[in-house]
Amino acid sequence: MSPTAQEIVEEAVEQRPIPDAKKWGAEAFGTFVLVIGGVGTAVIAGQRVGALGVALAFGLTLLFLVYAIGPISGCHVNPAVTLGQLLLGRLGVVSAIGYWIAQVIGGLLAGLVLFALAKNLPSYDRAVDGLGANGWGAHSPSATTGPLGMVVIEDGYGLAAMIIVEVMLTALLVFVVLASTDQLSDLPLAGISIGFTLAVIHLISIPVDNTSVNPARSIAVAPYQDGAMGQLWAFIVFPLLGGVLGALLYGLLFGRSRDMIS
Structure with missing residues (x-):
């Protein structure tokens, strides 16, 4: 059966290279949705759904984003993933910088929306409740606080634990993203493997430390939580180091010459 005129036009459109501006727009939108879906669940519904619900919210949000914007931008929605793609030569420097800027902008917009939603609740106390930011020591979710939540009686996990989990788990996430989108893998299942990896993480x-593995996610809400800005540097540096490690691991196991969705 010969193809129809519409099918020929659609095929021609699909074969055209996607402009960087569209990719950057998709990344900004995707990062916005990821922060709203994941951090929003923690802030608005965290007491109802618990850690399992928050983990699934992050994972499921990333899962559907892979299928929604993956064909446009590759659905990085994470500067560490973009860094991994850049190191493997799958992305140019200018394009990567555009991805990073778009991801940060999308995250910041999401943080602003979440803060507006949170403070609309009369019982919300920014100093006590925060906004789902990342932290260690006195700012770790495992820190023990007094009855009103204002005074930290005992610190939670320290800097060393934070560094280990951020480097190791970001490396895992970046490796899974790169491996799942390699032509050796079952590409239609990439979203499932990537999404559930983020949930397990x-x-x-x-x-x-409330899980970062994504500098854009950390930057998005740090301005709205007391003490978070002073620790933000670590949630930029160590996830990026994890991204480098994940890319190196992928390169060792799969080789740099494999074709991959970008």
Whole structure:
């Protein structure tokens, strides 16, 4: 059966290279949705759904984003993933910088929306409740506080634990993203493997530092939580180091010459 005129036009459109501006727009939108879906669940519904619910919210949000914007931008929605793609030569420097800027902008917009939603609740106290930011020591979710939540009686997980989980788990996430989108893998299942990896990562590390593995996610809400800005540097540096490690691991196991969705 010969193709129809519409099918020929659609095929021609699909074969055209996607402009960087569209990719950057998709990344900004995707990061916005990821922060709203994941951090929003923690802030608005965290007491109802618990750590498991928050982990699933992050994982399921990333899962559907892979299928929604993956064909446009590759659905990085994470500067560490973009860094991994850049190191493997799958992305140019200018394009990567555009991805990073778009991801941060999308995250910041999501943080602003979440703060507006949170403070609309009369019982919300920014100093006590925060906004789902990442932290260690006195700012770790495992820190013990007094009856009103204002005074920290005992610190939670320290800097060393935070560094270990952020580097190790970001490396895992980046490796899974790169491996799942390699032509050797079952590409239609990439979203499932990537999404559930992020969910498992959150189950492991929410008690440690509220789970970053994504600098854009950390930047998005740090301005709205007391003490978070002073620790933000670590949630930029160590997830990026984890991204480098994940890319190196992928390169060792799969080789740099494999074709991959970008």
